Amino acid sequence: KAGVTQTPRYLIKTRGQQVTLSCSPISGHRSVSWYQQTPGQGLQFLFEYFSETQRNKGNFPGRFSGRQFSNSRSEMNVSTLELGDSALYLCASSTGQGSGELFFGEGSRLTVL
Amino acid sequence: GENVEQHPSTLSVQEGDSAVIKCTYSDSASNYFPWYKQELGKRPQLIIDIRSNVGEKKDQRIAVTLNKTAKHFSLHITETQPEDSAVYFCAASPSSGNTPLVFGKGTRLSVIA
Numbered sequence: 001k002a003g004v005t006q007t008p009r010y011l012i013k014t015r016g017q018q019v020t021l022s023c024s025p026i027s028g029h030r031s032v033s034w035y036q037q038t039p040g041q042g043l044q045f046l047f048e049y050f051s052e053t054q055r056n057k058g059n060f061p062g063r064f065s066g067r068q069f070s071n072s073r074s075e076m077n078v079s080t081l082e083l084g085d086s087a088l089y090l091c092a093s094s095t096g097q098g099s100g101e102l103f104f105g106e107g108s109r110l111t112v113l
Numbered sequence: 114g115e116n117v118e119q120h121p122s123t124l125s126v127q128e129g130d131s132a133v134i135k136c137t138y139s140d141s142a143s144n145y146f147p148w149y150k151q152e153l154g155k156r157p158q159l160i161i162d163i164r165s166n167v168g169e170k171k172d173q174r175i176a177v178t179l180n181k182t183a184k185h186f187s188l189h190i191t192e193t194q195p196e197d198s199a200v201y202f203c204a205a206s207p208s209s210g211n212t213p214l215v216f217g218k219g220t221r222l223s224v225i226a
Contacts, residue, residue, distance in 0.1 A: 001202040004156075028162065033213060042119075042218035043157070043202060048211075056213045068161070098204050099145040 001025065004093050006105035014113050018079040021108045023091035024073050029103070031055075031096025032074035034066060037088040037107070042103075046089075049074050050096045085111045114177050115140040116164060119217025126193050127148045127225050136203035137185040143205040146186045147214070150201045160201075161188070193224045 005024040013019050018107035025032050033056075036044040045058035049068035066076040072093075078085055088109050116139040126132045138146075142159045144165035163177045163186065165204040170177050174193075179186040190197055200221050203215040 007157065014181075031211075035216075040122075042214040045213050045215065050211070055211060058213075086158070094119050096211065098211065100147075101147070101159045101162075102157075106156050 003102050004085045004091060004105035006089075006091055006108050009106065010109050010111075012111045012113060013081050015071065015081055015083060017081050018046060018077060019081060019092075019110060020075055021075045021089055021110075022094075023074045023076075025074070025091075025093030025103055026103055028094055029093040030072055033092045033094070033096045033102065034076050035092065036060075037090055038086075043090065046076065055096075071082070074103060081112045083112050086110060115143055115212075115215040117207055117215050117217040119185060119220055120121070121220060122218065123221045125225060127218045128195060130193055132190045132193055132197070132222055132224075134188045134201055134203070136149060136187070136205075137183075137218050138205040138215075140205070140207070142207045144181075145199070145206045146177070147204050148175075148177060148188050149202045149204065149216075150199045151202065151219075154207075155223065157202060163226050165182060190222075191222065193222075194225050195226050198222060198224045 031050045033048040035043040048056040068074045088107040090107045092104045119136045123194045147162035152158040176189045200219045205215045206214045
């Protein structure tokens with residue numbers, strides 16, 4: 001069974017640009033959650049998508065958005081990048097039914113110059 | 114919303130000693146408490162979890178205890194080994210419904226051989 005796949009793994013952008021990150025969940029999982037990981041701040045929740053609908057949203061500005069496709073693959077977009085957006089962006093898939101194990105991808109490491 | 118505090122932020126122990134990481138949570142509705150381990154450069158992975166209907170759970174050298182009255186839970190690792198060196202994250206969430214996990218900021222454990 002294939003794990004969670006995130007692309008790209010590394011990317012460098014400059015301030016003001018936008019970026020799109022992709023996440024393919026484990027087959028059969030309908031929930032995809034996105035987390036931002038920075039040193040000292042741990043894993044901060046961005047949003048969760050379930051069956052193509054945003055089900056939960058964290059406290060991030062509107063520059064951070066996402067979507068989910070009918071095959072459960074998800075993308076997140078960050079517009080007008082700021083230096084502080086440099087982070088590891090992790091997606092996690094799960095069945096989405098109640099609480100249960102999150103299966104994380106290896107992350108997309110974004111550097112904003 | 115839920116807030117999870119985790120201590121200490123860093124912990125160094127000698128190989129063979131025990132390590133304890135503590136977390137507190139704020140939302141009395143939370144009743145699912147997982148722990149994730151993230152080795153350097155790798156994805157977070159679930160190592161153990163506990164639900165509020167039990168006070169303690171063990172899996173070989175790791176155990177988790179939960180005190181719902183005091184709203185705190187702890188991870189205990191006995192007979193530590195160098196491969197236990199990693200960042201450990203606690204998290205909390207209501208197990209009913211579909212509320213996302215809220216993570217603590219992590220504890221960097223170093224096991225010194």
